[in-house]
Amino acid sequence: MNTIVRQLPAIHELQQDERFIAILESKQVSKEKLTEWLQETVADIRRDILEGNWKVDESIPIRFHDFIFHRLSKRLSLHSTYTLRRVINGTGTVLHTNLGRARLSEQAIKQVFETAHSYSNLEYNLELGKRGSRHDLIEELVKETTGAEAAMVVNNNAAAVYLVLTALAKDKEVIVSRGELVEIGGSFRVSSIMEESGANLKEVGTTNKTHYVDYERAITDETAMMMKVHTSNFKIIGFTKDVPVEELKPLAAKHDLLLYEDLGSGALYDLGKHGIGQEPTVAESLQNGADIVTFSGDKLLGGPQAGIIAGKKKWIDQLKKHQLARVLRVDKMTLAALEATLKEYVNEETVTKRLPTLRAVLLTKEEIRNKIDYFVGDLSPSWKVEIKQDVSQVGGGTMPEVELATFVLHLSHPTLKTQHIYDGLRKGAPAVVTRIIADQIAIDFRTIEEHEFTDLHLRLKEFD
Numbered sequence: 001m002n003t004i005v006r007q008l009p010a011i012h013e014l015q016q017d018e019r020f021i022a023i024l025e026s027k028q029v030s031k032e033k034l035t036e037w038l039q040e041t042v043a044d045i046r047r048d049i050l051e052g053n054w055k056v057d058e059s060i061p062i063r064f065h066d067f068i069f070h071r072l073s074k075r076l077s078l079h080s081t082y083t084l085r086r087v088i089n090g091t092g093t094v095l096h097t098n099l100g101r102a103r104l105s106e107q108a109i110k111q112v113f114e115t116a117h118s119y120s121n122l123e124y125n126l127e128l129g130k131r132g133s134r135h136d137l138i139e140e141l142v143k144e145t146t147g148a149e150a151a152m153v154v155n156n157n158a159a160a161v162y163l164v165l166t167a168l169a170k171d172k173e174v175i176v177s178r179g180e181l182v183e184i185g186g187s188f189r190v191s192s193i194m195e196e197s198g199a200n201l202k203e204v205g206t207t208n209k210t211h212y213v214d215y216e217r218a219i220t221d222e223t224a225m226m227m228k229v230h231t232s233n234f235k236i237i238g239f240t241k242d243v244p245v246e247e248l249k250p251l252a253a254k255h256d257l258l259l260y261e262d263l264g265s266g267a268l269y270d271l272g273k274h275g276i277g278q279e280p281t282v283a284e285s286l287q288n289g290a291d292i293v294t295f296s297g298d299k300l301l302g303g304p305q306a307g308i309i310a311g312k313k314k315w316i317d318q319l320k321k322h323q324l325a326r327v328l329r330v331d332k333m334t335l336a337a338l339e340a341t342l343k344e345y346v347n348e349e350t351v352t353k354r355l356p357t358l359r360a361v362l363l364t365k366e367e368i369r370n371k372i373d374y375f376v377g378d379l380s381p382s383w384k385v386e387i388k389q390d391v392s393q394v395g396g397g398t399m400p401e402v403e404l405a406t407f408v409l410h411l412s413h414p415t416l417k418t419q420h421i422y423d424g425l426r427k428g429a430p431a432v433v434t435r436i437i438a439d440q441i442a443i444d445f446r447t448i449e450e451h452e453f454t455d456l457h458l459r460l461k462e463f464d
Ligand SMILES: *Cc1c(COP(=O)(O)O)cnc(C)c1O
Pocket: 156, 157, 158, 159, 161, 184, 185, 188, 229, 230, 231, 232, 233, 262, 263, 264, 265, 295, 296, 297, 306, 307, 396, 397
């Protein structure tokens, strides 16, 4: 192998190649940058040879120049694409926080396009011919789908929590169970956001058990609110006790306290009907007596990044008027996507087909198996193929205990190392994110749609 490595051409020699000169003349990239990429390309090839990722017949002279410029041109084409770009999600995790959470429905995408392309009535009441409010655009739909008296939208659910605490509990006490003081997604911590908001956290109970009397005893003249937090990404099991909203309702009423529930995911559709999880729906939380609820737009709801605040009109009106509402407001494309997403929920029958998030969560393992069989039919015979039963996750800190039965395509290559393929798939375009399981490339087809098959085939062909 070392003798092959020694045949790698020198950088100054490659710089004389007509292909190097042609790229420079096309002015797509500076000479310094191109030289840097050339050095990296040669170093990559050297490493591939030394690690045995290269199958070479030593009796035939290697056309190193061709190889190097082939790789360099791939690098160049990546450079001319966008930094934020499409990923084929082969992890099976439906709401993958690192991969942009929910995919939008066709209708939501159309609405975003239309709104971006034209002027719109973002803050203009067309009926009255005068200034309107952006909150009005989705308020009716939220009311209709959740039964809330009023609603508004901010940037994300973290912003929604922050606004509620700042506007309604600053310098006052907020009672929260110790079992619900969670951290979500590494950057959202209930205790920290409370501190930022200026509200005073009053912890009650223990990690595993909090009783009604714990709340009752904690109430003072300084108390403004009792807050329930959906623990989302973790679950305490065994010897546990928490006090549901409906039990806290009379206590809140007696002491004139606000009862607020941060639901996190914000299910508008009851997946429990299909035996998936026990996520409380927004409507249930409000029916049970929460004065205010907050939830994300891009978790189970299946829409754009947003934070929705729903509940009693008296409080929502106060939030809308707060200066922070202006700071945390959403833009027109978010509202366009959110309105289209919420509209889908008006029809219970079609919403599970039309929203990619619900569709992916509800896919059966047989449907996933069929997708894999169809995909494998066109796969090059150089891959060793296995199809295994497995489980996928909902993700996005939602229903961590739920395991969705799935089938996963396992691929291995006769000569290439699994890690090499795994890295290569991720770094190309469109990027393909997979997992390595038992030294094989594992692709869960729950999160791959048929319109992505051609691209996935092309990406795998690079390794044939
Ligand atoms: C996810 C989550 C948040 C944060 O929501 P973002 O939309 O990501 O800002 C807050 N609270 C709970 C309970 C959550 O699950």
